Amino acid sequence: MSEGCRPFREQLGPLALGHLPDPEVASVRAHVDGCADCREELRALEEAAGALALVDPELLDEPLAPPRGLGDRIVSLVREERLLEQRRRRRRLTGLLAAAVLAGALAAVTLGIAHDPGVRVLLEPQRGGLEAIPARLVERPWGTEVRLEASGLPAGRYVVWLREPDDDRVPAGSFDAVADAGEVVLASALAIDGAVGIGVSEADGTTVLYGHLRD
Amino acid sequence: MDPTATLRGEPGIRAAYAAYGAELYGFAVRSLGDPGLAEEAVQETFLRAWRHSERFDPEVASLRTWLFAICRHVVVDLARRRAARPLVADAVAPEAASADDVDRALTAWQVEEALRRIGEDHRRVLIEVYYRARPYAEVAAELGVPVGTVKSRVYYGLRALRLALEEMGVEG
The missing domain is CATH 1.10.10.10 (Winged helix-like DNA-binding domain superfamily/Winged helix DNA-binding domain)
Incomplete structure (x- = not known):
């Protein structure tokens, strides 16, 4: 910017917004027409001024913060996907469950479950020697359908329950973990909205896995 | 830490969310007009980014640009899915957002964000x-x-x- 531009530069902002009074417009335009730098500057300012028109000013005072815990949920989903991916890889290697996976997928599509992903939650181990396992809770008219990926659990009998805000446990059923059990489907009478967590206990009542749903 | 280098890992996803999660959520809310659906859009955006992290090339676009491109696709998909969903009796049909609508909302959101900066x-x-x-x-x-x-x-x-x-x- 040359010294000659200085008196005109700050007029370029109001000019780009169409706010400069007519008498001033003529002199600023005369300078801009003869100055490549100021012409380029005005073009850039007019682009910015055009962008302003796209915004509803009422919304500017309304910053949008994502819900608390969204980042944690995303990381949890990624962890869940990674676990599933690892297991899929393991299964591909052994080739044992190919047919079961296909049958499961077909059943899911037939039942329309594939269209309702439900609420996904990762059940974290509450003692050593266990891996986290993914679960999916699907809202049903009669309560909540609970789907667990049980393949990674040590053999034994397990009891699944949903936790209410007052700490009461509503049963969702039990299952025997066997090698490559795959997905286990259970049911609880408690609606998803009424549950704050989901737990898995051993037969003696010791909680071995727990997934937090909400505070 | 450079989140682009380790998007495949949890720390990378956390760093990317900390840097861009709020902006992506804002864009999704403005486009979809539904905080619940916007939350789903942001989740799906990061999941897709994680699944396809090998496709991210910082030489071609910044991480922010890449995430917004994914989020745009997710928002269009969700808007179409919502428009296709059968309505219960007396429900008001939601506005079906076209790809053009979403692009306009994306540009408007970016200007809004730029004004905040x-x-x-x-x-x-x-x-x-x-x-x-x-x-x-x-x-x-x-x-x-x-x-x-x-x-x-x-x-x-x-x-x-x-x-x-x-x-x-x-x-x-």
């Missing part, structure tokens, strides 16, 4: 003289500064806005 003094005068169409002299008197300062802030405010948009990868 420029200095408070500059944003304030742009809001007063542009959106509220108030005379420069009135704004100057209210702020206790000469009219020339208000003009100067308009100039520097537009420059800063232009720069912020460039940094965000918004084409002029």
Whole structure:
């Protein structure tokens, strides 16, 4: 910017917004027409001024913060996907469950479950020697359908329950973990909205896995 | 830490969410008009980014640009899915957002975000003289500064806005 531009530069902002009074417009335009730098500057300012028109000013005072815990949920989903991916890889290697996976997928599509992903939650181990396992809770008219990926659990009998805000446990059923059990489907009478967590206990009542749903 | 280097890992996803999660959520809310669906859009965006992290090339686009491109696709998918969903009796049909609608919402959101990034003094005068169409002299008197300062802030405010948009990868 040359010294000659200085008196005109700050007029370029109001000019780009169409706010400069007519008498001033003529002199600023005369300078801009003869100055490549100021012409380029005005073009850039007019682009910015055009962008302003796209915004509803009422919304500017309304910053949008994502819900608390969204980042944690995303990381949890990624962890869940990674676990599933690892297991899929393991299964591909052994080739044992190919047919079961296909049958499961077909059943899911037939039942329309594939269209309702439900609420996904990762059940974290509450003692050593266990891996986290993914679960999916699907809202049903009669309560909540609970789907667990049980393949990674040590053999034994397990009891699944949903936790209410007052700490009461509503049963969702039990299952025997066997090698490559795959997905286990259970049911609880408690609606998803009424549950704050989901737990898995051993037969003696010791909680071995727990997934937090909400505070 | 550079989140782009380790997007495949949890720390990378956390860093990317900390840097861009709020902006992506804002765009999704503005486009879909539904905080619940917007949350789903952001989750799906990061999941897709994680699944396809090998496709991210910082030489081609910044991580922010890449995530917004994914989020745009997710929002279009969700809007179509919502429009296709059968309505229960007496329900009001949601507006079906086309890809063009979503693109417009994306540009508007980026300008809104750019306005938040420029200095408070500059944003304030742009809001007063542009959106509220108030005379420069009135704004100057209210702020206790000469009219020339208000003009100067308009100039520097537009420059800063232009720069912020460039940094965000918004084409002029």
